[in-house]
Each structure stands twice: as C-alpha cells, then as structure tokens.
Amino acid sequence: MSQLSLKVEFGGGIELLFSKKHTITVELPALVPTDDSTDDQSLMEDTAKEKKPANLAYLVLYLRDRLLTERAELFVENGTVRPGILVLVNDTDWQLEGEGDYELKDKDNIVFISTLHGG
Amino acid sequence: MAPKICALCRKSKAMLKRPKTGQQICKDCFFYVFETEVHNTIIQAKLFKPGDRVAIGASGGKDSTVLAYVMKTLNERYQYGLDLFLLSIDEGITGYRDDSLETVKRNQQQYDMPLKILSYDELYGWTMDAIVSQVGRKNNCTFCGVFRRQALDRGAAMLNVDHIVTGHNADDIAETVLMNIMRGDIARLGRCTSICTQGEDTIRRSKPFKYAYEKEIVMYAYFKKLDYFSTECIYSPDAYRGHARVFLKDLEAARPSAIIDIIHSGEAFEIKDEVKATQKLQQTCQRCGYMSSNALCKACTLLEGLERGMAESGITDRARKRLEAEGPAPDNIRTIPFFNPPSGQPVVTVEAPS
Ligand SMILES: [Zn+2]
Numbered sequence: 001m002s003q004l005s006l007k008v009e010f011g012g013g014i015e016l017l018f019s020k021k022h023t024i025t026v027e028l029p030a031l032v033p034t035d036d037s038t039d040d041q042s043l044m045e046d047t048a049k050e051k052k053p054a055n056l057a058y059l060v061l062y063l064r065d066r067l068l069t070e071r072a073e074l075f076v077e078n079g080t081v082r083p084g085i086l087v088l089v090n091d092t093d094w095q096l097e098g099e100g101d102y103e104l105k106d107k108d109n110i111v112f113i114s115t116l117h118g119g
Numbered sequence: 120m121a122p123k124i125c126a127l128c129r130k131s132k133a134m135l136k137r138p139k140t141g142q143q144i145c146k147d148c149f150f151y152v153f154e155t156e157v158h159n160t161i162i163q164a165k166l167f168k169p170g171d172r173v174a175i176g177a178s179g180g181k182d183s184t185v186l187a188y189v190m191k192t193l194n195e196r197y198q199y200g201l202d203l204f205l206l207s208i209d210e211g212i213t214g215y216r217d218d219s220l221e222t223v224k225r226n227q228q229q230y231d232m233p234l235k236i237l238s239y240d241e242l243y244g245w246t247m248d249a250i251v252s253q254v255g256r257k258n259n260c261t262f263c264g265v266f267r268r269q270a271l272d273r274g275a276a277m278l279n280v281d282h283i284v285t286g287h288n289a290d291d292i293a294e295t296v297l298m299n300i301m302r303g304d305i306a307r308l309g310r311c312t313s314i315c316t317q318g319e320d321t322i323r324r325s326k327p328f329k330y331a332y333e334k335e336i337v338m339y340a341y342f343k344k345l346d347y348f349s350t351e352c353i354y355s356p357d358a359y360r361g362h363a364r365v366f367l368k369d370l371e372a373a374r375p376s377a378i379i380d381i382i383h384s385g386e387a388f389e390i391k392d393e394v395k396a397t398q399k400l401q402q403t404c405q406r407c408g409y410m411s412s413n414a415l416c417k418a419c420t421l422l423e424g425l426e427r428g429m430a431e432s433g434i435t436d437r438a439r440k441r442l443e444a445e446g447p448a449p450d451n452i453r454t455i456p457f458f459n460p461p462s463g464q465p466v467v468t469v470e471a472p473s
C-alpha cells in the first residue's frame with residue numbers, strides 16, 4: 001500500500017501547540033479509515049475498516065490526535081482548523097484547493113499559520 | 120483540482136483568496152494590490168508631508184514588521200520624502216520582549232532604519248517583571264498599557280519625530296469597535312475608528328493598516344519571508360478582548376466582509392456633542408509634564424502607588440483614598456523625567472478626516 005510523506009510546518013505561534021516544532025514530517029497511508037479514526041490499529045493495512053483517500057481534513061484530525069501536545073481547542077474547532085489559522089497547500093491558500101476536501105499527495109508541503117498572536 | 124488562474128493578470132496561478140473581495144489572485148498581484156491599497160489609504164487621509172520624520176512603533180510582531188517593510192517600500196516607490204525610524208518599547212518581560220527585541224534589531228539591519236529602544240526600566244525604574252512581582256497578574260495590563268502609551272510618546276520626542284505609525288490592522292479596529300460597544304464606552308467608540316489621532320502635547324499617531332486584513336498581513340509576511348516574532352505576552356490575560364477576537368474570527372469565517380462592515384458601522388455612529396464633552400479637559404501633569412486629565416497623569420499615579428508599595432491606589436478609588444490618607448508623596452520616590460514635547464504642536468485636539 002502506498003504511503004504519503006508530508007512536510008508539515010507551523011508558524012505564527014501555532015508551533016507552541018506542537019512542542020515548539022516548526023517543521024515535521026508526517027507519514028500517512030494514502031488510504032485512511034472513512035470514520036476518521038487515527039490510531040495505529042486503524043491505520044494498519046489489513047484493518048477491516050472502510051477506506052478513503054487521505055485528505056487535508058483527515059490530516060488536521062491526525063495532527064490533533066497524534067502530535068498536538070496542548071490545548072486542542074486552539075487548533076481544531078467543529079472538526080476543522082479554528083478560524084484565524086491560515087492553511088497553505090504547497091504555498092497556496094487552502095481556500096483555493098477545496099479546504100479539507102483537498103486530497104493529499106506524496107511530498108505535499110502543508111503550512112499552518114496562526115494570525116491570532118500579537119502584532 | 121485544476122489550478123486557478125489569477126483574476127487580475129490572468130496569467131499566473133492564483134495563490135490566495137482575498138478576504139475583502141473574494142478575488143483569487145497570484146503572489147505578485149497580491150503584493151501589488153496590498154501595497155497600493157495602503158498607499159491609497161495614506162494619500163486619501165493625507166497622513167504625511169515631505170520631510171516628515173516618522174517613527175514606526177515596532178514590536179517585532181507581524182503587523183509592525185510588515186508595516187516597516189511596506190512603509191520603506193512605499194516611501195521609495197512614491198517618493199514620500201519621509202525619514203523613517205523604528206521605535207521599540209522594552210517592557211522588561213523576560214522570555215517575551217527580550218526575544219522580540221532581537222527580531223526588531225534584525226529588522227533594523229534588514230530595513231536599514233535607525234532604531235530607538237526605550238525601556239520601562241529606564242523611564243519608570245520598573246520592569247514589567249518587577250511590577251508583576253508586586254501587583255500580581257490581575258491589573259498588570261493596566262500598568263503596561265498606561266506605561267507603553269507614554270513611553271511611545273517619550274521615545275518619539277527623543278527621536279524628534281512628527282509622527283508615530285502603528286501596525287493596528289482592520290481586525291484590531293473592528294475588535295475595538297465591538298469592545299467599546301460591549302462596554303458602552305461611546306466616547307471611545309467615536310474615536311477608535313479614526314485613522315489619525317492627535318491630542319494636545321502628544322505626537323500624531325496613525326494607522327496605515329486601518330483597512331488591511333490580518334489574513335493578508337500574515338500572508339504578505341509569509342510570501343515575503345519577513346522575519347517576525349510570534350508569541351503571546353506571558354502576562355496577557357485580557358480575557359474580554361480574547362472573546363471579542365474569537366467572536367470576530369467566527370464572524371469573518373462566515374462572512375469575510377464582517378471586519379470592514381464593523382469598521383464602517385463604527386465610523387457611521389454619530390457621537391453627540393454632549394458625549395464628546397464628557398471627556399475631561401486636558402492639562403499638563405504637574406509632576407512630569409505629560410498630558411493629563413487630572414493634576415497627576417495616569418503613569419505618575421501608578422508609579423507613585425508602586426513606589427509607596429500601594430500599587431492598587433492607581434486602580435481603585437478606595438485604594439487611592441487610603442494612599443492620600445497617608446499623606447503627600449515623599450520626596451525620595453522615583454518620578455518620571457519631565458516631558459518636553461517636540462515644538463510646533465497644535466494646542467487643540469484635531470482628528471484628520473478618514
Ligand atoms: Zn496575477
């Protein structure tokens with residue numbers, strides 16, 4: 001089964017929620033459970049779960065469940081990134097890429113930037 | 120999904136959706152429209168005249184970093200003829216301001232502008248760290264706000280500038296409109312949308328980013344790879360403003376024009392003269408010479424409280440009475456050096472049309 005290797009960057013203060021890391025690499029299977037579960041078991045190739053192509057909405061939940069170290073409510077609200085956090089897909093505003101519906105491709109670069117921190 | 124083409128040049132790939140207009144545009148067109156809109160704001164409000172000395176209030180954060188970059192760009196492109204300076208206030212907050220000042224120092228090199236840093240410690244003899252250790256975390260923002268306002272004016276006077284520009288953006292102003300409505304502060308509501316304010320003895324202050332959306336400022340900084348610092352102040356517990364901010368972001372997500380609509384609503388309120396008249400007459404602080412609505416300015420009152428170990432006295436009337444009951448201020452307490460505003464200031468409060 002094919003794997004996706006994604007470069008994920010955090011800026012504008014959002015990195016504080018991810019152990020102050022600015023850049024991480026996330027490995028995801030190209031197909032993920034339809035029910036959006038993110039545990040290791042559900043991500044195994046031989047799971048009985050129904051699968052769908054991994055999209056940006058799934059990545060957001062995966063980051064929240066697996067890598068976020070504090071205050072999840074500052075990152076995700078109502079199942080998507082909180083208003084005030086900008087998302088870029090390969091340097092393009094995710095609003096032009098279908099937002100959460102964007103299907104991830106291998107080597108994609110995804111950037112999250114908070115606009116909520118002081119000016 | 121097929122790449123979208125820029126709505127302006129119809130050549131390059133669109134990289135962002137403008138919140139104000141919904142237009143999908145490429146990086147170069149975005150730089151051009153963002154800068155041009157700021158330029159138009161500056162021209163329409165007649166903010167500057169050739170030869171003006173202008174200080175950019177620089178915190179190292181996104182807004183003031185982008186402002187410094189854009190002011191430099193526009194000053195060169197349109198030959199404003201301005202002398203630009205960076206002015207930073209060091210509140211003395213370990214782990215916050217010391218890091219952001221490093222960013223400002225790099226900006227000084229990158230933008231080739233003179234930098235003045237004025238510290239609370241130098242001006243008041245107290246760092247915010249020391250203030251918080253005495254007053255705790257409840258009223259510290261009151262001290263910081265009053266001290267910062269006066270420090271900016273004093274720093275500007277030391278630089279002998281005519282004008283201070285700050286990075287307040289459209290989201291900040293919309294947030295302030297909402298907060299003034301929620302607090303019923305109608306006099307402030309009338310003033311908070313002005314692009315330029317000037318009080319007696321204070322230096323002109325303006326907000327060239329009044330109509331610039333926060334999203335675009337952050338996108339601009341990201342695409343230009345500008346060097347900015349982003350950590351929330353470790354002492355900032357302004358929960359009320361925090362709620363207003365989240366509420367505004369939720370509104371914006373539902374309808375992006377909400378920000379500009381709220382600013383327009385704020386501008387459209389007609390404040391009755393009686394309300395304006397409730398603002399106290401301005402005088403000069405008898406201790407430090409700074410403008411004040413009482414015999415002592417707010418900063419001198421707060422500083423006296425700190426020096427006499429009764430920090431609350433600058434906050435509540437009851438504590439103030441207790442302090443007064445102990446007699447006049449002793450001679451040996453620290454006071455703020457006397458303020459000499461730059462010459463040529465008008466004596467009346469004027470507000471430029473916006
Ligand atoms: Zn274009």
Ligand SMILES: [Zn+2]
Nearest residue numbers: 404407416419
């Ligand atoms: Zn005073």
